[in-house]
Amino acid sequence: MSAPTRQLQVLDTENDGTLLKVAFASSDREVVDQHFGSSRSFAIYGVNIDQVQLLSVVEFGDLEQDGNEDKLNSKLELLEGCIAVYCRACGASAVRQLLSAGIQPVKVSEDSHIDKLIEALQGELREGPSAWLAKAIHRTQGTDIKRFDAMAAEEWDE
Numbered sequence: 001m002s003a004p005t006r007q008l009q010v011l012d013t014e015n016d017g018t019l020l021k022v023a024f025a026s027s028d029r030e031v032v033d034q035h036f037g038s039s040r041s042f043a044i045y046g047v048n049i050d051q052v053q054l055l056s057v058v059e060f061g062d063l064e065q066d067g068n069e070d071k072l073n074s075k076l077e078l079l080e081g082c083i084a085v086y087c088r089a090c091g092a093s094a095v096r097q098l099l100s101a102g103i104q105p106v107k108v109s110e111d112s113h114i115d116k117l118i119e120a121l122q123g124e125l126r127e128g129p130s131a132w133l134a135k136a137i138h139r140t141q142g143t144d145i146k147r148f149d150a151m152a153a154e155e156w157d158e
Contacts, residue, residue, distance in 0.1 A: 001129045012105045019046030019048050020046065020136065020137065021046055021055060021081050021082040021140075022044070022046075022047055022082060022084050022086070022121065023044045023086070023103075024045070024081060024087075024114050025039035025041075025085065025086065025087040026042070026043050026114060027040060030088050030113060031087060031112065031113055032108060032117065033110075035088050035090070036075070036087040036098075037063055037091055039087065040059060040061075041059040041060065042079070043114065044057075044079075045118060047106075047118055047122060048125065052122075072093075076103075079098075083102075083103065083136035083140060084103060084106050084113070086106045087108070088110070090105045090107060102131075104132045104136065
């Protein structure tokens with residue numbers, strides 16, 4: 001198992017929970033250039049329609065390309081709470097594990113810049129999310145609980 005060797009966590013007391021967490025498999029935090037299973041680092045951003053914020057950067061040590069799927073466990077734990085991970089490629093087993101964890105793998109072409117991918121995601125949020133994105137939003141933000149409080153406060157005639 002390969003635990004992260006370095007991790008930068010950005011603390012933000014002002015985040016009200018409206019940011020969707022999105023991970024990018026990137027060696028330089030500018031371009032998505034790594035396969036999910038062998039990725040040596042991830043940049044995780046919080047994104048909504050109007051805001052983008054770097055939340056964390058995680059680096060792993062050297063990873064062996066032995067086909068051992070146990071190496072995915074630490075990555076899946078790291079990505080907990082993310083709605084998607086953008087990568088150059090992702091094996092079938094990793095895709096299944098990501099989807100069962102509620103994380104959408106997104107395969108991108110060579111030289112895909114993170115800032116452009118984030119802009120496209122924000123555009124999709126503005127124009128109306130695709131099916132997977134709508135599910136992810138519902139999963140992370142849930143139903144508005146205050147709506148039920150307002151209903152309970154109303155007078156009911158039986």
